[in-house]
Amino acid sequence: MAAARHLQQREERKRENSKTAVLIVVKEEFKSISKVFVKFAAKSLISAARDI
Structure with missing residues (x-):
């Protein structure tokens, strides 16, 4: 059970990191x-000022 929760937390962290990376880009x-x-x-x- 703890291993599954740990894996889920890792996935969520990865998602947060990729969101951050996308925002930076x-x-x-x-x-x-x-x-x-x-x-x-x-x-x-500049060109508009010349035309006036």
């Missing part, structure tokens, strides 16, 4: 996407 992706977006927005603003 998503955060990093979001950072790079927002950097690209900021660059794009800055270029758009």
